[in-house]
Amino acid sequence: MSQEPMSDVMLDCYQVSKNFGGLQALDNVSFRVKEGTIHSLIGPNGAGKTTLLNVITGMITPTKGSVSFNGKPLGNISPHEINQLGMAKVFQTPAIFPEMTLLQNVCIPALAARDGAFKLNMFQLLSKGGQIESFAEETLVEVGLQGVMHKEARFLSRGDKRRLELAICLAHRPKILLLDEPTAGMARHETEQTIELLREISKRGMTKVIVEHDMNVVFALSDTITVLAQGAVIAEGTPDEVKGNPKVIEAYLGEEQE
Ligand SMILES: Nc1ncnc2c1ncn2[C@@H]1O[C@H](COP(=O)(O)OP(=O)(O)OP(=O)(O)O)[C@@H](O)[C@H]1O
Ligand SMILES: [Mg+2]
Known part of the structure; x- marks a missing residue:
C-alpha cells in the first residue's frame, strides 16, 4: 500500500508494528482517520487496540512504521508535545485527581491550554483564575456535571468519573480526541447519556477515535x-459494511454474541 498524502487525513498510522518480546501486539497496521469523523477501532480482547492508541499518543514507540498528525511525523516527539499539538486521550481507567474538586480538576488543563503546561502555575488560579474558572465551568456544563462541580472527584460514581475525565480532555480543546472504552463500567442509562454527549461534541466537528466493546455504541456513533x-487489520468500512463482513463475524461478533 502506498502512502499518498490526503488533505482530509488528520491521523495517519503507516505500517505500524509493535513487539513486546516475542509477542507481536501490532502487525503492519495502517490506519487513517479523516478530519471531522468518528472512527471506531474494535476487536477482541488483546487485539492490540490500546497498544495502537499508545503508539499514536507517543506513550510507546513502535517497533516499525510511523505515525503522522496533520502531516507532521510524530517519531521522537514526547507524549506531552503530542498533546500540545492537539491530541487528547481518555484512558481505559479514569485519570483524575481524586482529592481535588471537579472544578479544580478541569482548571488545570484549561490553564495549561491557555498558558502552556510548562508555565502552569496553580497560584495563578487564585489571582487571575476568573476567566479560567468560567471556562472550566462551561466545560463541566458540557458534560452535565455542573451540579457537583465543588465536590471532590473521589465521591463521583464510576460513570461520572469518566465524564469528568472527558471534561478534562475537552478543556485542552483538542483537535482529535482518542477514547479507550469510554462507556466501560457504566450503567445502561449512563452509556446512553455518553453516546448523546459524544454525538453533541461531534457536531462541533471534533475528530474522534473510539475503542469500544459495546456494539450499540459503535454502530450508533461511527x-x-x-x-x-x-494485531492486524482484518476489515474496515462503514458500520453496515463491517456488520456484514464474514471475517468480522468470525473473529469478533461471533465471539461476542456466543
Ligand atoms: N506493556 C506490555 N508488555 C507486554 N505485553 C503487552 C503490553 N501491553 C500489551 N501487551 C500485550 O499485547 C497484546 C495487545 O494488548 P492490548 O492491550 O493492546 O489489547 P486490546 O485490544 O486493547 O485489548 P482489550 O480489549 O482487552 O483492552 C495483548 O496480548 C497484551 O497482553
Ligand atoms: Mg485495551
Whole structure:
C-alpha cells in the first residue's frame, strides 16, 4: 500500500508494528482517520487496540512504521508535545485527581491550554483564575456535571468519573480526541447519556477515535470502523459494511454474541 498524502487525513498510522518480546501486539497496521469523523477501532480482547492508541499518543514507540498528525511525523516527539499539538486521550481507567474538586480538576488543563503546561502555575488560579474558572465551568456544563462541580472527584460514581475525565480532555480543546472504552463500567442509562454527549461534541466537528466493546455504541456513533484481530487489520468500512463482513463475524461478533 502506498502512502499518498490526503488533505482530509488528520491521523495517519503507516505500517505500524509493535513487539513486546516475542509477542507481536501490532502487525503492519495502517490506519487513517479523516478530519471531522468518528472512527471506531474494535476487536477482541488483546487485539492490540490500546497498544495502537499508545503508539499514536507517543506513550510507546513502535517497533516499525510511523505515525503522522496533520502531516507532521510524530517519531521522537514526547507524549506531552503530542498533546500540545492537539491530541487528547481518555484512558481505559479514569485519570483524575481524586482529592481535588471537579472544578479544580478541569482548571488545570484549561490553564495549561491557555498558558502552556510548562508555565502552569496553580497560584495563578487564585489571582487571575476568573476567566479560567468560567471556562472550566462551561466545560463541566458540557458534560452535565455542573451540579457537583465543588465536590471532590473521589465521591463521583464510576460513570461520572469518566465524564469528568472527558471534561478534562475537552478543556485542552483538542483537535482529535482518542477514547479507550469510554462507556466501560457504566450503567445502561449512563452509556446512553455518553453516546448523546459524544454525538453533541461531534457536531462541533471534533475528530474522534473510539475503542469500544459495546456494539450499540459503535454502530450508533461511527462513520468508519476498523477491525483489529491479533494485531492486524482484518476489515474496515462503514458500520453496515463491517456488520456484514464474514471475517468480522468470525473473529469478533461471533465471539461476542456466543
Ligand atoms: N506493556 C506490555 N508488555 C507486554 N505485553 C503487552 C503490553 N501491553 C500489551 N501487551 C500485550 O499485547 C497484546 C495487545 O494488548 P492490548 O492491550 O493492546 O489489547 P486490546 O485490544 O486493547 O485489548 P482489550 O480489549 O482487552 O483492552 C495483548 O496480548 C497484551 O497482553
Ligand atoms: Mg485495551
